[in-house]
Amino acid sequence: MPGRLMEPDGALIPFSTEVDVPLYNIQHGVKLPIFRIFVSWSRSNLLQVACIRPFEDDFNNEEDTGTSDGGDLGGKVVEVKLGASDPQISEAQRRRIAYGSVSPFAFLQGRKNALAMMSRMSSSSFGDWWQHVLEYSRSILELLENTNPPSRSVIEDPRIVLKLVNKPTGLKAAWQLMEMFYVDKHSLTWLPEQLVDWVAEYDCILSETEVTVHSKLFKLQEKLVNLQVIEDDPEYWEALSSALTVGWLDAVVKLLRLHGSYQLNQMDSRETENGLVEAVAVLVSTMPRLRHDLPAGKLGQCYKTKPDFIKAWEKWRGQITKLDCSAFWVHCGHRQTREGLRNLLQIMLGNMNNISNASFHWMELFVSHFLYIKPLTMSFEEMHRLAQKCLQLKSSSLSNGLTRLIVGALGENIEVVIAECSKSFGPWYGMKCILLMITHALELLAADSNQNEILFSERYNLGGISIVELHRIVYAQVLFSHSLTSQIAPTYLASCPKQGLGLLEISLSRQPVQNYTLILKDLEICRLYELDKICSFVKKITGMHQWKHGRKGSGIYWFQKAGDESRLNQIAQQLFECIGSSNTNETFKQWEGLIELLGPDVGTAGGLGFLHRYRDFKNSLRHVQYGRATDTARHSVELLIQLLKSPSTPQLLWLPLLHDSVKLLNWKDRPLLNAAETNLLLSKLQELSMLQLLPDSPQLDLPPLELASIRLALATNLSRAFLEE
């Protein structure tokens, strides 16, 4: 098997190397052979696969046959989802669970942090921590409940032995088991009875193919409508004994009362028989149970203390023995009734053979021990031995994940439980619910302080993180893969001290930037978790996208938000060159808005301050045109002189400025520029002319006629200024 390797000695988590690698056939619809396969983890952990046909093959096909199979098909891209998700849970329900479990998780983490703070400040410990986890566990259990409650009839049908409820999920069953073993400290005291209750609830999912007590009763219930003489049917007695074995007292009593001897027309002729049936029914309904409480309406007698229970138990057993030895059996003419009832008595007396014959699954046999053979609390070690024995007796394989979970928990082997969770309930990413379960289940396991070392110790193998953190990270990755759940992923990552924010950063940096709402959401997450670098990166990508797609103003806005001085400077430089190289008003108008957007603070190196002054000068010049006011014209001159005096004004712009100044130089009323100012302009023109003589200098982009007009205007103004002065 490719890639199979031996586990190192002293492996922490026992992983079997025998498991075959799952093989999935991809139906891509491309004609074989395949030339190339390309893959991409497109969104978080969804795998996209591109299968490409050989291109030579295309040509050959056409040449050979004249027609090509697949026509113009060169390849296909498919998205692959691996692993079968639980068909009992719909996609919508999965999302409901994913969303619903966030707040209990966050609440629990908050409590943990608060307690950690308190324990640092005072000597208070995490003594009652399990109660918080229990509260959290119950919230999750509620989510795992099947959403549609069965319809209840007001009149109870006596023939309904099994209530038809929606099949519980394996997830819920496993969750409850872990709550029982690792969280609920009260539950541990009453563990045997808790396991009896667990079997009562989940017997229907213990096996898909083999007979269970539930399937046996279900089958009988379907037959009940058509059965005339119920006590003649061996299945009736088999179902009775099976139900009694696992402690379903209500069902047993209900079934017993369906016995033909209860019918009014037969009471007289079958008085003894009826008396025996009723006696057994009474004994069943008064069975003593050592448990915390019994739900209202449930049969049996509840005892909370061992002495009381033992006393009641012995009395009850005495009554059974007495009935078993009674002479009434001789007078019971109906063989099946006689044998069936005595079988029930033997089960209640703890006869191993009868119990074993009446049970099917090892768990059923296992819990029957707590009911009839060893009703007093056993140690974990004893229970583990008993479980192994039952497994052998019922020759069950350990193939069922729930079975391995129970055995692992009874064996007090947290490593096995983790391995089971990873193996049976995952770890394939597609199985969202299952990963959720593992991620959250580790919280339950962590409630047991003995397991903290294993769960929370950092491991080099895992890249320096703990088992708990690893599962949270993998789960968050799954949440990221769907747009509807990606928003809740950060909650889990925030509780990963080592690598959570790292994954969050990568995930956010791979979000598309075409959608404004999505960008805002991402930026909000960045703000919440103080991911400044990624925040800036997302803004830069957005800015670049906008800039390149013709939305330059928006591009500048995003670069400014990102504080991307390098790009803003380059934009300033571009504007600079563009305006400098063209002296038309249209070009300037085109860029004016962008100059405004860029603001005065950015681009000190690129001379953005100059651009602002240039914009003011141009605006002022426009007013001069329309207003013809000498004051305004004088203001333009001041701006012009400032620009030309400023060392940041590039030489590239001198000529356009001089060109613009012609209008001012030729002012009719009086010379606007004095001699000194005119000399400054002349010196600039002279400097530009000198530069033209240097090799590699840029050529002046102004027609000679225009140049001549500048020179003439300068000369005229100078002479007028001299005269005036």
Place this chain on the structure above:
Amino acid sequence: MEKELATLGKGVRCCSWNYCGKRLAVGYNDGSAAVHDSDSLSSSSTFSRSSKWTVHASSIKNIIWIPPDFGDAIACICVDGTLSLWEEAGEDAHSVTWKKCVVFERSGPRVLEVQFGFPTKYLKMVVAYSDGHVKVYELLDLLVLNKWQLQANFKNVVDSVSVFGKPTCTSASIAWSPRRGENQQSSFLLGFNSDLPQFNSCKMWEFEEHHQRWLPVAELSLPEDRDDRVHALAWAPNIGRPFEVIAVATYKGIAIWHVWLESETDHRFSSEKIVLLSGHVGEVKPTFSYPPVCSFIMRNACVWQLEWDISGMTLASTGGDGMVRLWQSNLNGVWHEHATLDCGGGKQ
């Protein structure tokens, strides 16, 4: 289990997804390129072709997306060794189209591979040539992709003093360090598939700011494997591990390496080969690429591509056996094949 996302036209030769997986660039045998865009932002949405244009007269053998903070742009490597960069741009929203930025005409050896580095301040481009040389270019203008300055030109050998013959390389693999940030040291991995062993082994090159030069800081190859031709490389994203994880595919299989900084002061690296995964077992099928990437018959099929997921925990590999294999490490740190996707109709 699988959902069809896109249908590609006849003559496809290569394809590549952009940073968010919402755009797919496709290179064709007739020298044209196409871009397919995802129909919506939701996951699992289908792709449809948004543009197609002619890049060059010869077949495009590889197409690579440029990091997104430099726009929507791709690099196309043609079979004749020409490299050209294209970007989607327009003066306004209606005139957006794919435009040529620059063409690196072939003047000597052919361009085999190109990859772009992640440091955000200056975009760096590494180009590997068929003579075993590698050139590193730096983008001068952050807003346009046409001004590149050659920063370095060296051979993929550790010993730069000795004189080697002139190798003939059929393919090259480059992987930049996925760490982002302006303060990150620039580093990349390079391995060749050539007839001169010294050029083949995967080396980690790092830019030394002090001397302004590129230095080989680690060689990911055991002495007995130095001759092995490198078929593919992948540097795993690091979300907080104290070491880097690198996958190197040769004909022997896929080696997983851990590389870590041994000493901060003298910037010394250590590396350890963690495992050699058996890769893509099976007889190599004849490929139609030119020049042939894997023309030899070996026990192991040629690995075409290695791709890490975003957490760097799962590695996907594709190979000549028509399979996509997924590799993971379990809780004990043991690497194993996690799942196999058969794209070749069940042929092994």
